[in-house]
Amino acid sequence: MVLLVIIALEAAGGFVAPLVARGSTRRWAVRIPEVERNVVEFGTEAENVTSYHAACAPGEKVRRSRLARLGEADMEVVFLGTASCIPSATRGVSCSALRFGGQTLLFDCGEGTQIQMQRSNRVRPGSVTAVFVTHAHGDHTFGLPGLLCLLGQNREPDAPPIDVYGPQGLRFFARAALQLTHSRAAAPYRIHELLDVPFIPPRGYQGPTPPKRSLKLAADQRYGELPGGVDVAPDANGVWTIRPPGSDLVVRAAPMVHTVPCVGYVVQEPDRPGKLDVSKVEPVLEKNFDAFKSRGVKHPKKVYQVLKEMRPDQCFTFPDGTKVYAADCVAPREPGRVVAICGDTADARRLAPLLEHRCDLLVHEATNAFLGPPFDDPTKISPALVRRATEAHGHSTPEMAARFANEIRARRLVLTHFSPRYKGDALPTSLHAMRKIELKAKLDHGAPVENPDPVLAAWDLSHVPVPRACSATS
Structure with missing residues (x-):
């Protein structure tokens, strides 16, 4: 345990020094360079906050330049939260927003999503039409009740309800959270549960088996839930197919290897007719x-x-x-774009048959990594140890994400869901760590040279376009 704490602290930009050694017992003190503290650790005095933001300014410029090189497209993914487990001062927890055709589809809804949405200048609450939850862990669901209340503010009376999709248990969770807190501000919503999502634990998993769905709580329209939520059964191949109302997109789900029942989603745009000469x-x-x-x-x-x-x-x-x-x-039909958004997983390969080697953007978790000095001491920890520990908890390393990206020939890989040890601010140490993570996930299949930044480690409020293949290479 002490070793893990030391590693995390060293990754935060400081170092650990022994104060007193008595026999085999050591006491430790942490010295973190002043400029490397995040704004909460640094204090809230005006001069300290000013120094913190000044230290971040060069890194923010680098980030803006990277996003500018990616260009723009009529489809994009905005990363509202990129942390795993718990939110921090520099990262919110999981939420990715797919914007297309004036609508926004959210994937996962971790704690504080409604705050991140109001910080974003690209995602409007009124554009959200559906939420897709990958699994029931709190860092992917705790924000759903608050989000529904935000979406209920200043909502047009004739606006369609919010459609929420996810594994069984989601309906009870939303009902309990809103009814027990008497939250009558929620937008009208319907919850559609994916039936029979299998529990596929990773190798070495020692945790408890998730509880069976047994709790009952009736729907109550006073708290936003409308009739019409359906149970979505898998097909013979174990795939769930969803056609969100009012959208041309088709969303399909497949099970992931994780410590609770979990799915990943594939979003498919319809093919476009070829141009007539x-x-x-x-x-x-x-x-x-x-x-x-x-x-x-x-x-x-x-x-x-x-x-x-x-x-x-x-x-x-x-x-x-x-x-x-x-x-x-007539020119050949133009293939629609494909976006894959994995849930937490130690193995995403069950998504591969849905992609058929066509994936314009893969969003994959990379919870932990072995970065080497100055972040990880190779005399105390190794890449193999990091991978085994990460996989046993149902998560992935950057290398694991890259292998799957290569398998499906993804045009671009975006990493997210980072351990709290990896800060999301623009301080030099933080950017250096994330760059090392990107290099760990270098794509091997040869992404097009016209495709800038084929691997990107996301930060909160970053946005990645999904251009059409022909326009990306023209």
Whole structure:
């Protein structure tokens, strides 16, 4: 235990020195350089806060530059919380927001999510339409009641309810939290439970078996819950398929290896029809324009849309007998984008069949890592020891995340869910640690050279675009 504390303290940017040695008993004191303390440890006096922010300023500039290089897209993921276990002064706990088409889908909802959302200039509470919970651990769920209350503020009376998805037990949790606290400010919501999520513990797991779903509490509309929540059964392959109301996206879930029943989610955008080369159709249409009119066709140019919706081997026959095949004038369909968001896991491979080697963005946890000096003392701890301990708790290292990213050929890997030992501020020591984590997760499959930062260690309120493959390489 002492060794783990020492490692954590050394990773925080200071060092541990023995004060007194008596036999085999040692007392320790911690000396942390003043500039490396976070704002809470540093104190709240104005001059100290000013010094802290001044020390962070260069790092913040580096971060802004990195995000600028990533560019923009009409689909993006905003990281509202990137810590594991407990929130800190520099990181909130798990919540990722997928923004697309004017809507926001949240994945996990750790404690303080409603605060992080109000700090963000990219995620509007009114845009949230659905929440997807990966598992029942508190750092992924404690923020749900508070979030529902935030979403209930200044909400339009005719706004659709918030749809919440997750493993069994989520419905009871939300009911108990809101009803027992008499929280009548919650937005109207429906909870849809994923049935029969299996418990797949990691090797070496010694903890308790999660309780069976046995508690009952009736729904009460006074606290926001509307009828219409459904139980979603898995298909023959053990996959749950969800089509969020009002969205073209399809969300599928598969079980993860963790210490409680857990899923990861894959978000699929529909394929887009290929572009029509009008120049190859227009001359034929002009020759047949009057013939279309004589047959009562009011808008002959609608033939363009008909051709776009045809299969490549299909053809359209014009009034004069001319046949135009879709393959000759319509480009191939443009594949929709795919985003995979893993829950906590020591093995995400059950998501792979859902991806079919197509993944534009993989969000994967990397709870712990062996970083070497000055963060980890190789005489006291080793990469193998870190991996075994991490895996036994149902989590991953950066190397484990990278192996899965390589397997599914992810275009970009974003790491998140970091141990509290890794600060999320922009101090030099913090940035150095996160850069080492990124290097540990270097992708081996050869991400496109046009893809800047193929591996990124997320920080709170960072945002990563999901460009289309063709636009990313054009």
